[in-house]
Amino acid sequence: MVILLPLAGAMACFLWPQRGVQLGLVSALGVVACVAVLGWQVVEQGAQRYAVGGWGAPLGIDLYADGLSLLMLMVTAVVGLGISVYSSGYFNRDKARDFWPLWMFLWAALNALFLSADIFNLYVTLELLGLAAVALVALAGGADALTGAMRYLLVSLLGSLFFLLSVALLYHSFGSVDIAILAERVEPSPAVWAALGLMSAGLLLKTALFPLHFWLPPAHASAPAPVSALLSALVVKASFYILLRLWLEIFPLANAALAQLLGLLGAAAVLWGGIQALRQTRLKMLIAYSTVAQLGYLFLAFPLASIIGWTGALYMLLSHAAAKTAMFMAAGNILRFGGHDRIADLDRVVQRLPLTVTAFGLAGVSIMGLPPSGGFIAKWLLLEAAIRSGQWWWGIILILGGLLSATWVFKVIGYAFTQSGTPHESRAVPVSMEWAALAMALVAILLGLFASWPLVLMEIGLPFGGEVAG
Template identity: 45%
Template sequence: MSDALPAPDWAVLTVLLPLLGAALAFVAERQADRIGFAATTGVALSSVMLLLQVAGGAPYQQSIGGWAVPLGIALKADGLAALMLAMTGLVGLGVAAQALRTMASELPPARQGTAAPWAFWPLWLLLLGGLNALYLSADQFNLYVTLEIVSLAAVGLTALSGKPEAFTAAMRYLLVGFLASLLYLLGVALLYARYGVLDIGTAQSLLRPEPVAQLAMTVMLAGLALKSALFPLHFWLPPAHGNAAASASALLSALVVKASVYLVLRLWFDLFGPTGLATEAAGLLLGLLGAGAILWGSLQAVLAERLKLLVAYSTVAQVGYLFLALPLDGTERGLAWQGVAMLALAHAFAKSAMFLCCQIVQDRLGHDRIRALTSSAKLPRSTQLTLALAAISLIGLPPSGGFVGKWLLLQASLEGGFTLWTAVIMAGTLLSATAMFRVLVRFFAAQPDDPVEAEAPPPGITARLIDLVPFALAAVAILLGLVATWPLMVLQVGAGG
């Protein structure tokens, strides 16, 4: 009889730790930052351990309370879910580390109608717990619950800065989120009324291409497209991401929009695709909307006057790429599916780095107007280098993870003879490069009208280390391209269902 302790259930810890941390941070507001950072660190370690466990070749599965499906609710994690969990944990850890020092400057002192800086931590931990629960869920109604948790926490983070513009954007976000969630819930109700099951795996074996199921798929995908800010339903995203505090913007852009896109892919390939409901026409429509997002979002990024707004519109374009797997791969996981997975991972790290840099630029220069940006002595060189590395991945240049993702998309497009998608990917890449080079030219090439500035006093060692957090996130986006064979191998774990 062995006295060895049982191995921790890493998946359960990724959900329990942030929820417990959120409750403690809410009660002990003076220690909220320490509690929040400790809980985030624990989640990051747990998610990495779960990823290594799944990478061993066996998907994770656990029945809550010992009740098996269909009576109980199962937690599952294949390679894609494990990668998304690890990405969420690591990006969250980076943003939390930056927030330790900058949250007090990002948020005004508490006054009537505004939140104190400590309020960031319970909202962030609630968001983290909801995201992790979503990636582990295999039950359609449980997914609705997690979507609501994520949406409500995201609305709170959007309004946290206390600015009137942020409050207006948060209210718009709230109404859009409610509408999108109701559409998704309507689809779940239709499927349950017809087939009597909620588990995705069980429902897949029962679904038939009939009117009720087709209507359910339509409203569920419409709701998720609205939550994903898919063109032309993107109207709420740039104001929300552009006016929120930088740490909140990094979380919203890097993590929150990925949840609904992930769910679209999960339902398309695991539920509707194998049953014949995911038709070629439906994939074409969603692909065309994705193409519109790529072109429109990239063009608006080129025309943006503020750095933060440029980064926000870039997210609209990046979401568009993630929908191209549907027309390119049909209902089978292929090169395009692998490509959008790589793009989602690389985008999360690069975009969070960019939004954190936006805050550094705002703090040091007092503005983020692109025309007034300069290679100022007030800015740390690490910030300028971080923006360059993040831009490399977002544009899709080698050797970044963004390049690998776009290369796989292009390969899928060329092999299928889809010249329209090839043209869209290339045009989006050129527009993205134009937008990013507008910023980089200002930072790396001295302008004739630049004032001569004295060197800024060197910050303390703690400040210098925290300023390197965005650089580390951007470096991971580049590293993903150099070690791409490993995440691509992990993606195959459990990919067959």
């Protein structure tokens, strides 16, 4: 139901392009409602497992929902709703005709991905996701966007290919693609090593972990604003989700050195992304590099490997999704309003878009990890995990990353207060776009004030249960 509704929406939008906006919004609301129902169910009854078509594992397609996937669904729903509202004002009629079906399609893929219980399913949804995303990037038109899209397509296909290879290897070895069954059967052998190596590498590429991040900034920066928001907030997170799932369930045999390696790459990403973000002269490029840095944070949880660490990383994911969406939306508004996003010339624009700047600022607070915001809670948890496990150096990376992002956020915000010269001609920005950005930023802030509820949610079905024993 969660999957089918956006799919149906996509079809509907495709069939009746004139009514795309209304249909899209209606189905977005529908999905949110469905997720809410599912959430209620999970909270009441614990983790859920459905066998689609009544076949059941190991042969059929299983859907599985625990706290982790529920949370991902929810964040997708919230961000998706925001993006839908935003897009309703953003695209003109032509673009809208293409956008809405693709976007609904992507949403369906995402939901399916988060609910999948076997790795082949994961592959399929991942592939669907990638294709939809590439199409969306290309939507902007123009040489930049096309290059970006092509590069993205290439990367996406490569990553999926590696993933598929490893799925085949695993299926060959153990005769199943169901995660739970695999977790029971898996045992060290060269085939498994190769499979896991391939799989991880593919996913890392898709998650854009440093130094495999190079494709991300151009793709994200050249896409239309809602699409950039979508990519940054949700699409890259999907592959991280897969990695996390596999890591927690199938990889318990992975050793500490590997975890440290991932952490190291994460740390490098935090610093590299931060520094590169500072060097950018274009707002959207800057935000895109900040995504690279923020993704690095997620990987810091691997060496920490404690419940607090995982929770922190997940919380980072949530708040980053909301905050980054808000940021890209704000950037979109600015771009729409002033016709450019050169940081040095921002002052004339931002002063006349107070709501947008507020949204940017609030999102920035979360990205920097200053209280009160989701980013702060996440940072607190990660820091606590780092110190508790005696690996304080990760904590220092966290703090440094925060300082770097503070620097660039305020570099932008500072222009909101300078006295502007002559204002140049501008295009009006629809109210819905401004408020959507602000609402997303508020979500990021509220995540910091009401942290206990999502944290409880994460515990459902004990996704990190294995760690307690280990």
